[in-house]
């Protein structure tokens with residue numbers, strides 16, 4: 001089922017023409033919402049999510065990781081959330097698979113900054129916010145997951161500077177896909193990105209991160225870079241383990257990092 005009723009006539013026709021063929025999914029395109037992730041998390045808390053793709057032309061309270069905001073302008077970026085129920089053996093590596101899937105469809109030069117940023121020419125092109133709903137003790141069985149994706153299509157305006165994390169790389173202005181693909185629109189990206197994303201997420205649920213590890217390595221933006229972790233530790237990035245953990249050499253010892261904010265140290 002496809003819903004585009006909240007859109008003005010012209011916009012409705014544009015989105016109707018590009019809505020991806022997603023068997024089993026409900027597809028909704030809205031003109032405006034607070035945040036596509038917030039909306040699907042509201043629904044997930046009420047009942048297990050049936051497969052849904054929620055696209056918004058404009059978010060009034062877009063959210064990024066770690067409590068940050070996500071700023072985007074209508075027509076300048078693609079913002080959507082995918083909601084579904086999954087029962088992977090381990091959730092570790094899901095956001096890496098999402099980033100990899102998107103990068104592979106976006107452009108040969110898109111790189112991945114662990115755990116969930118898309119980079120183009122050393123600048124942030126997009127971000128991913130993965131959230132799950134369900135009780136903490138529900139280790140077994142399906143949980144609802146909401147996979148939020150924001151991609152700068154046009155070169156973003158000043159407001160989007162806030163999307164880039166603080167730190168040396170945070171000072172860099174964000175990138176837009178149009179810099180390497182002139183004339184690309186948010187609407188035409190949707191059918192290009194979403195069906196492969198659904199396939200990759202389903203394959204992750206069945207097989208975990210390991211089958212994706214070498215593809216991730218080919219786009220790893222951090223490999224061999226000097227890093228600073230959020231706890232202040234510094235070291236050298238040595239790639240990603242088969243379960244998706246970041247490997248960092250610290251004082252000659254290889255350390256696994258499962259979750260942290262990572263910034264690249266200035267050269």
Ligand SMILES: O=C(O)CCCC[C@@H]1SC[C@@H]2NC(=O)N[C@@H]21
Nearest residue numbers: 035037062063064065127148150
């Ligand atoms: O880089 C990040 O911190 C993640 C950004 C994720 C932004 C997307 S836009 C669609 C979805 N809805 C939100 O409120 N956030 C995600």
